Amino acid sequence: MDFDLTDEQRSFQTLVREFAEEVVAPAAAGYDEREEFPLEVVKRMGELGLFGIPFPEEYGGQGGDLVTFCLCLEEIARWDSSVAITLEAAVGLAANPIYRFGTEEQKRRWLEPMARGEALGAFALTEPGGGSDARAIRTTARLDGDEWVIDGTKAFITNSGTPITSAILVAAVDAGIGEGAVTTIVVPSGTPGLTVGAAYRKIGWRASDTHEVSFDRCRVSADHLLGERGRGYAQFLEALADGRVAIGALSVGLARGCLEESVKYASQRQAFGKPIGAFEALQFKIADMKVAVETARLAVLNAAWRRDRGKPFATEASVAKLYASEVATTCAREAVQVHGAYGYVEEFPVARFYRDAKVLEIGEGTNEIQRLLIARALGLPGTEL
Numbered sequence: 001m002d003f004d005l006t007d008e009q010r011s012f013q014t015l016v017r018e019f020a021e022e023v024v025a026p027a028a029a030g031y032d033e034r035e036e037f038p039l040e041v042v043k044r045m046g047e048l049g050l051f052g053i054p055f056p057e058e059y060g061g062q063g064g065d066l067v068t069f070c071l072c073l074e075e076i077a078r079w080d081s082s083v084a085i086t087l088e089a090a091v092g093l094a095a096n097p098i099y100r101f102g103t104e105e106q107k108r109r110w111l112e113p114m115a116r117g118e119a120l121g122a123f124a125l126t127e128p129g130g131g132s133d134a135r136a137i138r139t140t141a142r143l144d145g146d147e148w149v150i151d152g153t154k155a156f157i158t159n160s161g162t163p164i165t166s167a168i169l170v171a172a173v174d175a176g177i178g179e180g181a182v183t184t185i186v187v188p189s190g191t192p193g194l195t196v197g198a199a200y201r202k203i204g205w206r207a208s209d210t211h212e213v214s215f216d217r218c219r220v221s222a223d224h225l226l227g228e229r230g231r232g233y234a235q236f237l238e239a240l241a242d243g244r245v246a247i248g249a250l251s252v253g254l255a256r257g258c259l260e261e262s263v264k265y266a267s268q269r270q271a272f273g274k275p276i277g278a279f280e281a282l283q284f285k286i287a288d289m290k291v292a293v294e295t296a297r298l299a300v301l302n303a304a305w306r307r308d309r310g311k312p313f314a315t316e317a318s319v320a321k322l323y324a325s326e327v328a329t330t331c332a333r334e335a336v337q338v339h340g341a342y343g344y345v346e347e348f349p350v351a352r353f354y355r356d357a358k359v360l361e362i363g364e365g366t367n368e369i370q371r372l373l374i375a376r377a378l379g380l381p382g383t384e385l
């Protein structure tokens with residue numbers, strides 16, 4: 001097997017590593033503390049072309065692949081998971097379905113500005129009544145003449161209320177074509193009947209934009225249908241498989257941040273007349289973090305590599321998301337431990353990493369759901385959802 005990156009992948013990685021160190025890292029703690037959406041950083045990422053990595057140049061993209069996107073996410077999440085999830089959700093959950101399922105006109109209208117980072121999209125699947133049980137969606141879309149009428153409420157929607165959000169992709173029950181059929185409708189920001197609620201007060205990802213979104217007889221013209229009617233469930237399963245690999249990459253970045261900060265701190269902090277890194281207990285803790293980061297990255301890049309080659313990758317995506325997110329929470333917990341009391345206050349970044357890590361086990365399919373999907377792929381009985 002060839003584990004080498006291509007020249008293009010390596011040059012993106014270097015570009016984003018430098019950008020993350022110079023622009024993302026110094027601003028991260030401030031945005032987190034103010035719970036402020038990092039608009040200026042997002043604009044700079046747009047200029048660098050990061051929002052267009054996996055899309056063709058004809059739609060304003062970079063013609064890259066999922067491996068490249070994962071490498072970039074890792075570099076950003078090394079310093080700031082809020083910025084990384086903003087990028088991941090915009091590209092993976094919103095722009096990606098428009099690219100895959102949209103008409104030429106929809107791609108020109110929505111994908112192009114998203115790929116250039118001038119506009120952000122959101123994807124609304126989860127509802128207040130539940131996220132894992134996606135078949136229990138209650139939001140409805142009804143075709144009335146040549147307009148869709150949408151009613152319902154969505155919960156925890158990333159990027160739904162930023163100053164540059166252009167559209168929300170809504171998964172809704174399409175009553176017109178049979179029970180349980182889900183259809184995806186693109187609802188532009190500012191459409192009458194669409195209300196973006198107050199931002200959630202989260203324990204982590206505090207600079208990422210997350211709102212409840214409600215639709216009250218919200219009308220858009222018929223050409224806002226994304227892909228085929230009734231195919232919404234299949235569409236978001238596809239988008240979420242890519243998304244899981246990307247969440248894995250974000251997890252690797254956070255875990256690497258914990259590792260690097262721990263090495264730095266353990267080399268400086270003194271106890272009993274020597275650096276704490278001279279104690280075997282901490283050496284082994286940090287060595288275990290290194291093992292976990294390396295193996296999680298392999299799992300993520302394996303899933304991305306398979307996806308880029310058109311091979312089946314859904315189970316590998318679940319494995320990568322599950323493993324890497326648990327590596328992230330473990331590394332964050334251990335990094336705080338290495339920092340002692342200083343890890344428990346906001347003076348060092350590991351406190352923020354600790355708060356940011358937990359959601360990686362929840363978003364884009366909880367880890368219980370990943371285990372269920374993996375068990376199902378193994379053919380175990382009773383794993384139907």
Ligand SMILES: Cc1cc2nc3c(=O)[nH]c(=O)nc-3n(C[C@H](O)[C@H](O)[C@H](O)COP(=O)(O)OP(=O)(O)OC[C@H]3O[C@@H](n4cnc5c(N)ncnc54)[C@H](O)[C@@H]3O)c2cc1C
Binds near residue numbers: 159364
């Ligand atoms: C910061 C943040 C951003 C988010 N962004 C988005 C977004 O942009 N778009 C979007 O649509 N959603 C988004 N979500 C929602 C996220 O995808 C859901 O939270 C997730 O899918 C879980 O759904 P839930 O929270 O309703 O938990 P529930 O489905 O209520 O689950 C609660 C618990 O029960 C477990 N559980 C449920 N069913 C089973 C089962 N069959 N077997 C075993 N265990 C089970 C779960 O694993 C979990 O531990 C976001 C969430 C957060 C926190």
